[in-house]
Amino acid sequence: MKKYFMDFHVHIGRSNSGAPVKITASRDLTFANIARECKHRKGIDIVGIVDCASPEVIDDISQLINSGEMKPLKEGGLIYQDKVTVILGSEIETKEANGGLSHQIAYFPYFEDIKEFSKALSLLVTNVSLSSQNCKISAQEVFQIINQIGGILIPAHAFTPHKSVYGNCVRRLTEIFTRATLKKIPAIELGLSADTEIADHLKELSGYTFLTNSDAHSLPKIGREYNIVELEKANFKEILLALQRKEERKIIANYGLDPKLGRYHRTFCEICNYTATSNPPVYKCEKCGSDKIVKGVFDRIVEIGDYPQSISPSYRPPYYHQVPLEFVPGIGKKTLNKLFGYFGTEMNILHKASSKRKKKYQEKKIYS
Template sequence: MDLHVHIGRSNNGAPVKITASRELTFANIARECKYRKGIDIVGIVDCASPEVIDDISQLINNGEMKPLKEGGLIYQDKVTIILGSEIETKEKDGGSSHQIAYFPYFEDIKEFSKALSLLVTNVSLSSQNCKISAQEAFQIINQLGGILIPAHAFTPHKSVYGNCVKRLGEMFSRSTLKKIPAIELGLSADTEIADRLKELAKFTFLTNSDAHSLPKIGREYNIIELEKANFKEMLLALQRKEGRKITDNYGLDPKLGKYHRTFCEICNYTSDSNPPVYKCEKCGSDKIVKGVFDRIVEIGDYQQSFSPPHRPPYHHQIPLEFVPGIGKKTLNKLFDYFGTEMNILHKASYQEISQVAGFKIAQDIILARKGLLKLSPGGGGRYGKVKPKEKIYKEEDLQLIF
């Protein structure tokens, strides 16, 4: 399950998420999840756009998509789609953050679109500023039968912890916090880092891709245990009720995220000393973009991570697009042979990959799988980088590693 995928364009070419690929249409996302990514449940977060609503109507009318009785849509009897809308809220002190509203039924998202059109400048575009607080947004979403989840909760721009408050109680009422089932970690954080905050122990953690292009779908995802793939069951899993739950989080090593460490805007230096960093270690400037890791250490309750018993394992993964040497041609060859990216990243053997993509790429994929590649941390809006192994292993070494 990946619950945060954007739409770049509607089917007729109208812009929805300006910064997202025009290949990200509603139908293309569903196809990518089915045929290339191996994603069973996908949350599409721009469904309140009237142009997207029209696209959904067409897919339902032509039979490609069917509404599910317990919420959500099913694409070609394979991929369950959760209808969502990412919005920007604003607090009284000036801080802004992104929230995602998820709704069970198509009629619900259409009603939310009407409500949203009264608050934003252009309801057709994604992540618009609603000019209301997160608490006020929750009340609208809740009244329409939806749920609210804070998006990429620690990023320095547009997030609850990164740009607004040190504690969620400063934004939401106690009764509201009881109805928020989960927190989205974002690409620059993981469970170990986030569980330095005591108040997060009661929340389920979500690892979602925030995809702005088709290849980025599934770069973070969740393994979810439920009876059937629909909205009702998904919500039970987020609430950890009736045996439903998230059993595993898969995400980037947070060093690869765009905002993991503090970044200097003057000399473009990404910090590597112990967090939190408040000034550039290289030039001394205080014109910085504070990193997610630095922010969590700054506001955390614990010096070391302390996870509650219900917290599932977090598995670091390095998506294929981060692995050096893998271009579009090689990527297509891998997909043609193995089917989905999940099979390549987590199941295919070294010998199988080497037959398709060559010795060096196979080596780096397996080393990435085992956490044995060095990473340089990202910051200031720039992704971290994977450093390929210069050493070519001997046959006897390969047997020990692989």
């Protein structure tokens, strides 16, 4: 078995032609640039790109395959320059009978699959070229389409207040998915404002693998949260086995920001911007009394959790709170470029470089 660094949720800002895909994402966040960033600066071995159903992006992928820069893998996925495995995905917005909105991510093994899904999606959304469009049907109905094509569905950033299954949709997954469907969902994405300790307050999640992903809207944000996964080879089939914890494939570590640093950790007031400090859950602003609040992830989990304390299953890997290099005070673009020039990639710096080599770099920095 080999260990791979995996970020399974990265957005595309623009196509190669300059057409918008994720409007709030950076213009230089193209399909090809994501693969290059993962290889040359981040050291991410497996990346899930979640806007691949856009016809403009499909054209970009086709050009990369035709040029030989990307090659299809027999067991699913694409390989970039024999180094980075790219899994093709599509984030969509679903709507439940209660009006609740949530984001789901569909992942597919093959290029032909994402093209087929794009055609199906075009019949449901207003503009299939744009990211995370409301498809006006339920998550269960979307699952049926994805499953029929041969893909998998993973609920995205499951706890964030806006557009997530637990944040503003339902209290339990059984309210929106059939039990048969729940058995086919291989993992839950935690999101930037949650970690294992928070998620394991819910009994129904004890059987699900947790994913920590960046949800990157710019190149520097790739890998701000990531997973270490143990596989025989980096391809779709092996990744699915790892998410299902089968044949000794598995996620062996989650890395992410401390949820306390997240924007949505505690309830905050939309009128005076005050963040709650009293015992959760908080339903009104403690400062101005307004009920126009955004309920925090921690407040929500206290509200709907089964356990007063987190209870993790024995298979659950460790979750490490980690600050990305770009967040470290004093490390700007110039310093980052020097670090990458010396150590290679961010994952090398964080995981592979020896203390001796780091000390040598520090001495070189001091005396140069």
